[in-house]
Amino acid sequence: MLKKFTCTVLSVIVALLSAVCVTAASKADFSIEKADEYFTLMNGCSRMSLKNYGSDDVVDVIAYCGLDFSSPKIMFYLSMFYIANNIDTQKMTADPEYSTQIINNLNGYLLKKGIENKRASEFVEKYSGDILVKKLNFSTVGAYTFRAKKSVAEKMLDDSNADFIIVGTGLVLKECDVNADGKIDIKDVKTIQSLSMESVGGNREDEQKFLIYSADLNSDGKININDATLLQQKLTA
Incomplete structure (x- = not known):
């Protein structure tokens, strides 16, 4: 399940970062409004999904605490990374291994440039004692995959440091899957x-x-x- 969730969070972050990097490289204006709308739906889906679990159940969680894309410095480094690495955005969305490597490289690149993701640091520090199994950890990009109790995931959904929390089917939004259990019945x-x-x-x-x-x-x-x-x-x- 964690492997599946890792690919899920990568696909979200890949889509977002690809759009940001391309925009930064072309010096166009970047708007995250549509991304915010999608994040809101994912959080709502996760709230519904959590109702399918018992109070003491442990769930798989994806957390994304993104960088400040309004920062000219961050946008500059993103554009430089995109240009220098000749990133294939189509391959990133289709090849999990390639996208993992690119995001890992980006995470290291931003770290070397002195970029800090304070939101992600505060988030992880706050829940460090509640995270049971951590799988994916891109601290500068701000992406994490782990297991935690249902009650912890519920608190994370209300945490302002997180752009979105995915539990269950949160990424693959399906019309008619009202109870968010992954099935329409x-x-x-x-x-x-x-x-x-x-x-x-x-x-x-x-x-x-x-x-x-x-x-x-x-x-x-x-x-x-x-x-x-x-x-x-x-x-x-």
């Missing part, structure tokens, strides 16, 4: 039936957005019995 129909806009409104913002994304099947901005009926029809078609 009758359980999702029942979850939609139990939801209403009032109950959704009482959730955290990221969870609200994920529920609208996954459960509003007829795209009317509401979650109600009509959405449950549509999903049931899809399952029996």
Whole structure:
């Protein structure tokens, strides 16, 4: 499972860093708004996914505490790294070993240039006693894969130092997988039936957005019995 999660977090970071590096090299303006929207959905999905676990369960977690891409210094070094290494962005998204090596090289390069990721350092220090097994550790880039208790993952989701926390199916967002268990079945129909806009409104913002994304099947901005009926029809078609 950790190996699968390692590839998952790499694919997210590769996509983000590739976009940033290309933008930095071309001196274009970089906007992370779309990335932030996706991160919000992933966090919301993780909140739903955690409801499938018991209070004492141990879960696989991906944490990303990214660098400050508004910093001209960081953007300069990213552009220099991209140009000097002739990075194949398509290969990065398709070849896990290649992407691992590139990110590892980038992590070391930024470290040598004196770049510090204080958010990542504070995050790891805060949870060092709660992380049970650490697998992936790119401290400057800010990417980590590990195992921790459900309660710890829940706290991490509210930590401002983390851009996103992935638990379960958090990366591969699926419309209709409302309970975020990786499957689309009758359980999702029942979850939609139990939801209403009032109950959704009482959730955290990221969870609200994920529920609208996954459960509003007829795209009317509401979650109600009509959405449950549509999903049931899809399952029996």
